Every structure is written in C-alpha cells, then in structure tokens.
Amino acid sequence: MPDLKEQLxxxxxxxxxxxxxxxxxxxxxxxxAVSAEEVSGKEARELSDDEVQAVLRREAKKRREAAExxxxxxxSEQAQREQxxxxxxxxxxxxxxxxxxxxAIVADVITRTGASGMKDxxxxxxxxxxxxxxxxxxxxxxxEVRRQLG
Numbered sequence: 416m417p418d419l420k421e422q423l424x425x426x427x428x429x430x431x432x433x434x435x436x437x438x439x440x441x442x443x444x445x446x447x448a449v450s451a452e453e454v455s456g457k458e459a460r461e462l463s464d465d466e467v468q469a470v471l472r473r474e475a476k477k478r479r480e481a482a483e484x485x486x487x488x489x490x491s492e493q494a495q496r497e498q499x500x501x502x503x504x505x506x507x508x509x510x511x512x513x514x515x516x517x518x519a520i521v522a523d524v525i526t527r528t529g530a531s532g533m534k535d536x537x538x539x540x541x542x543x544x545x546x547x548x549x550x551x552x553x554x555x556x557x558x559e560v561r562r563q564l565g
Contacts, residue, residue, distance in 0.1 A: 419471075441503040445474050449462060452466070468509075472508060476552070481494075525539055528542055532564060536560055543559075543560060
C-alpha cells in the first residue's frame with residue numbers, strides 16, 4: 416500500500432481518538448476521494464503516492480474555491496471551515512514555491528524550449544508543470560508563463 420495513503424489512514428485513526436472533528440472529517444473526505452479514484456475507470460487499482468497527491472491537490476483546490484465563494488456570499492463561518500480543511504490538506508502536500516523560485520523555473524524552461532512568444536505557451540506550460548511537480552497551482556504557473564512570454 417502506498418505510504419501516503421497509509422499515512423492518511425493512520426492520521427485519521429489518531430484524529431478520531433483525539434476527537435478532532437475537523438481533522439477527522441477532512442481525512443475521511445480525502446480518503447473517500449482516493450477510494451473513488453481507485454475504483455473509477457474500467458478496473459479497480461491501487462493509487463501510487465503521486466496519484467494520491469494529485470487527489471489531495473484537487474481536494475485542496477476545491478476547498479480554496481469554496482472558501483472564496485462562501486466569503487463572497489458573506490458566509491464567513493463556512494468560509495473559515497473550508498479554509499481550515501484546506502490547511503489540513505496542505506500538511507500532506509509539498510511546500511508551495513515562492514514567486515521568485517517559480518519565476519526562475521519558468522525562465523529556465525523558456526530558455527530550454529526556445530520559446531519566443533505566446534504561440535509557444537502550450538509547450539512552455541507542459542515543461543513548466545513537469546518541472547514544478549505540484550509545488551505550484553496551475554493558475555500561478557500559467558500567469559507567470561504569460562507574464563514572461565507576453
């Protein structure tokens with residue numbers, strides 16, 4: 416069994432014993448999403464740690480978007496709950512890149528690919544997302560690529 420999934424299960428047990436309702440609910444939610452991903456498709460399979468991290472990133476993004484939507488609708492209590500769940504999930508993800516580090520990676524990718532304008536954005540995005548490896552949101556990467564190519 417992949418290490419990250421096993422870590423999530425162990426942390427769920429610990430959270431349940433500690434009666435930490437937020438952490439318990441968040442970990443149950445993410446483990447359910449992992450299980451759903453495992454049985455989707457033609458046949459059931461075990462997810463690798465990278466695939467589990469992809470599910471975690473997707474769930475964390477959902478929490479960010481929901482928190483923004485609740486805040487915009489004036490529902491601050493729900494927005495705080497979504498932010499708190501996002502923070503729990505962030506503990507299982509690699510640290511996010513600083514803006515300067517992201518800019519340096521994108522600049523390096525642009526020089527390696529020989530990109531010269533916005534017509535090369537797709538080529539740069541593919542290489543940049545591979546180089547970033549989940550340490551920055553796709554929107555941040557795209558914005559930086561646009562800024563440097565544009």
